[in-house]
Amino acid sequence: MRFKSLLVTTAAVLAAGAANAQMSDGVIKIGVMNDQSGLYADVSGPGGTWAAKKAVEDYGAAAKGLKVEVVFADHQNKPDVGSNIARQWYDVDKVDVIVDVPTSSVALAINQITKEKNKVFLGSGPATADLTGPACTPNTVHWTYDTWALANGTGKAIVDTGGKSWFFLTADYAFGHALERDTKAVVEANGGKVLGAVRTPFPGTDFSSFLLQAQASKAQIIGLANAGGDTINSIKQASEFGIVEGGQKLAGMLMFDTDIHALGLKTAQGLNFTTAWYWDANDNNRAFAKDFSAANGGKYPTMVHAGIYSAVIHYLKAVEALKSDADGAKVVAKMKELPSDDKLFGKGTVREDGRHMHDMYLVEVKKPAESKKPWDYLTVKKTIPAAQAFRPLKDGNCPLVKKS
Amino acid sequence: MSNAAITASPAAAKTGTKNRDLVIFAVLVAVGLVAPAVIYPVFLMKVLCFALFALAFNLLIGYVGLLSFGHAMFFGFAAYVSGYAVKAWGFSPELGILAGTACAAVLGLVTGLLAIRRQGIYFAMVTLALSQMVFFYCVQAKFTGGEDGIQAIPRRALFGLIDIKSDLAFYYLVLAIFCFGFLVIWRTIHSPFGQVLKAIRENEPRAISLGYRVDQYKLLAFVLSATLAGLAGATKALVFQLASLTDVTWQMSGEVVLMTLVGGMGTVFGPIVGAGIIITMQNYLAGFGEWVLVIQGFIFVIVVLAFRKGIVGEIQAWWTRRANKV
């Protein structure tokens, strides 16, 4: 009788194995890995898979004789789940490239495995600037944004307009610490001062106590070095406790259109932040957003979706030029050699350390009266040219960059 | 828990059961030896690590009747220690695993001394509280790497001699560790010590009146369970070359309860079956996105409502009924 249970297990395991053993010779297999159901599901999630498929379609891969397949998985924001999937994808499922991967801790794990297996990792979702810094590899391209670019864009703009003294609400994990560190450096370099910071347990729901501490600090600017639900809750509660009426301003360091949607314009109005892409900036973007919205239940694309699209197009271009996707490092080298150009990010380049260079935008959230249509949330205040938007090559400590 | 756990087969069949268990185990090992030819070894290693974890947990709930809701602290903390020892101090794998397991044993002794005096739902809550504190320590401590965890843990040569870089070679090491763990547990539950544990589970006052020092027996079982859970965690860290916060969360403690419940509490092979099913599901349902949660929830509900004895337990019960008829 126990033998039966044994059979059941074996059968289950065997079935699983068989479902897994697909050959993919001659197929470019793109694996979109992100948070399909958790905190960041709306930032990339299922929409990210759609964006990758859309890129394959728009590139005309089939007409050019490239056989491309897109698969996806949910890493649940856990490094162990993510690395497990990555190994399986590379070893068993013959995936050639992993795209997206929000959540810095997971991205760092994927970065490592991708190098070990000599495949390609195109990061659109992750924030940590370490991917093009100490952790950079010849197999990784970091596409859309990073903590340094956000800190630099928002921090500098605010200090320049008179926000000299800062207090941070920092999510107590690696990403929050990095964001605080980078913003602090920018603020201080531009003549501002940081009065203090409070580390908030992650994830949190009640920020009122920390906001009160921020208020007591009398800083002009309260910097929110957090993301997702933490940011939404802290902004909401700041408005409730009359922090903004009291004369202090909030600065969300990492924000997405979906966060504004969750907050409502009434609460979010007047916030400044930095983004790599906005759907209502030009006709190409609007067309993409229209298709996206139709396919994703009325949601609108974020910069992460656009970044996935753009990165996949450039990857396919490099593979087509090489006529092979076998050697990950070679593909990435080709990506660095060729200029990138697509309808969403325009012309750009991939730098030696794996950083994709493009303009960033400083945006402001509209007042409710200014919003004319659904998801009409942002005004672009300033374009930050690519050369200034990202961390200078020499400051990153990337081992790939030769010290001169 | 006693009314729910499966009481062992009638005493007359005891020796028979013992031998049959060993035969089944031998078959399992044989299957394990050839399995990597058809199945991805990393997946198999994950199943083995969690199966060992569930076996260790089952020792406590199935044979002592104590529901620990904090077993992740042993599993996860041992993973950190072994990962750190190998990565930062350059330990060889066997020493790293040993270090992790030893730490779990010490942690088990300390928490056991605090928790063992409580029963039922209070025992579950004390273990939960203690494991939340361990979780907090792991979030704050420098050596764990916070949210990033300890990544890229190297796979050095075993005993400094045998190369285990390839997944296949490492798989056989994990299989050996698993077998060791299984035999320790099997030996324990069939020893006089194990008999006393069962006596405590069935009727604690009577065990006390018979002169057994119940608390000492429980503590020893708790430490043993913690140690083996640590062994599983320490091994897992080297398999994935990663130790992370996931392994110390209370959700992980809940997961091992689910595995044991699905397989069958208090059965020898139940935890292995349960771990196999749950891990397989997590791995291959990943594509269903949001539905994974819903499906896991349904499994919980269905098992609780219809198959409380778990898969192996139900099969055993069916077999006994049939045998009795004939």
Add this chain to the structure above:
Amino acid sequence: MFELLGIPPQALFGQLLLGLINGAFYAMLSLGLAVIFGLLNVINFTHGAQYMMGAFAAWMLLEWVGVPYWGALIIVPVLIGATGILLEKLFLKRLYHLDHLYGLLLTFGLALIIEGLFRKQFGSSGLPYPNPLPGGTRLDFMFLPNYRAWVVVASLVLCFGTWFMIERTKLGSYLRAAVERPDLVQAFGINVPRMITLTYGFGVGLAALAGVLAAPIYNVNPVMGSNLIIIVFAVVVIGGMGSILGAIITGFALGIIEGLTKVFYPEASNTVIFIIMAIVLMVKPAGLFGTPK
């Protein structure tokens, strides 16, 4: 101005008040759990999900039907309480004769299902809910939003109303009697199973009501309940499982202690409750207000 423990007294008062507000939620949720555990012997893991459903129901009523906050405050608890009654009739009923563990596991499974379905439907960024009582009062030491003041008052009334009903009224005495000797109470002609069903519905309604109260403060979010439920468990255990008064007092007290931790050692504010729980269980195994069996 002298300082107290390194921070000015004004700031301390502010933090104490905030702690009290958070405590109001802990108290309301642990109250529901305590009622359910006390009378049904079930550890209701679904409580967090039911709290979340309450917040979502308020949002849906507002967005889809146009029912404002004050209407939702009455409709939602009844609605969600009714779903609770359904769950009890369909599933929980079958488990009363078994160990606590099974009730816990079943409700845990139900919580997973509910949370998964809401995530599927509404995503996880959360949805905004307008504040029905905007503005606030500027006190000496802090700005007190009107809405938060209302939450504290509402929760105090609710908690002590429930306590009064169970401990001091005739209906309450039937309930307590039914816990002690269901067979005897049944023999006196009281329909015990129905009473138990209604009690579960009532506990669930309390959770839903807390959800409605939370909607304007926190983000209406599918995971808002699972973030909270473990803490609320701890509150119930510290207060003493099944003790109504214990749950209420511990809820408020722990809110305040947590609030203070946020000032002195913010990183530990999620953990302090568990430290207290471990200490209490060492010293008083049945909880602060529980009676040892």
